[in-house]
């Protein structure tokens with residue numbers, strides 16, 4: 001679905017991240033946690049940029065996405081103002097499976113926390129979250145997660161806020177087997193790999209939202225392909241843009257990460 005949307009609200013949420021709330025009723029009506037939008041960042045950026053949907057209000061007809069300034073496209077986005085039009089396509093992809101009645105632990109690292117907020121919004125009262133950042137200046141959306149989650153565990157690599165260490169270390173210290181039925185993860189690949197290993201050891205189902213560089217965004221260029229390994233040992237490839245971005249951690253071939 002192609003929409004010219006209106007930027008209703010623009011906020012700076014950390015030293016390098018921004019939040020946009022867009023009026024996009026058609027997308028808000030249908031989108032699911034974990035799905036993505038493709039954004040035309042303007043200027044001479046030829047390819048659209050993929051971003052996870054962070055929140056959606058079916059009643060207000062709005063969706064929210066948050067982004068970090070990384071390069072040309074996100075730099076251009078950060079200069080846009082409230083009231084301007086933004087061209088987006090979406091929502092695309094397979095999101096996180098519905099986990100009705102199951103106790104969910106969300107584990108987000110850096111900008112990987114953004115799509116997880118939509119999971120928290122959709123499963124209030126049955127979910128806890130670990131938010132992991134490099135240092136305290138990168139912390140964002142903590143209060144937003146507190147609105148929906150029973151427990152929010154903060155951790156930073158340098159100990160400048162919350163638990164000192166990586167998300168997988170904190171995870172090992174929580175009694176996850178007793179407390180949760182399923183874990184949803186989004187963040188850097190190394191972090192997702194270590195979290196998936198802890199979950200597999202504890203025999204807890206784990207879903208990861210993968211991030212690969214995208215070209216076409218519609219399954220044609222194979223730019224976003226990654227290696228898979230199935231329970232019977234067979235190997236293959238899947239595409240993040242159309243087969244994902246969310247996958248069962250057990251089908252990802254983590255050996256090269």
Ligand SMILES: Cc1cc2nc3c(=O)[nH]c(=O)nc-3n(C[C@H](O)[C@H](O)[C@H](O)COP(=O)(O)OP(=O)(O)OC[C@H]3O[C@@H](n4cnc5c(N)ncnc54)[C@H](O)[C@@H]3O)c2cc1C
Pocket residue numbers: 036047048049050051052053065066067068069070071072073074075111114115210211212213214215240245
């Ligand atoms: C499924 C998915 C969900 C994402 N969700 C978010 C989100 O919610 N918030 C957020 O801040 N970022 C998210 N990203 C990363 C975001 O797409 C990149 O940071 C952004 O495309 C960088 O664009 P740029 O023009 O600033 O950087 P440039 O490096 O100038 O981009 C050049 C090209 O590389 C592609 N590219 C660059 N980095 C990435 C990357 N990490 N992943 C995919 N394509 C990339 C761009 O799409 C573009 O075609 C997501 C990526 C994927 C694949």
Ligand code: FES
Pocket residue numbers: 213214215216217218219220221222223224225239240241242
């Ligand atoms: S981005 Fe082209 S196949 Fe996924």
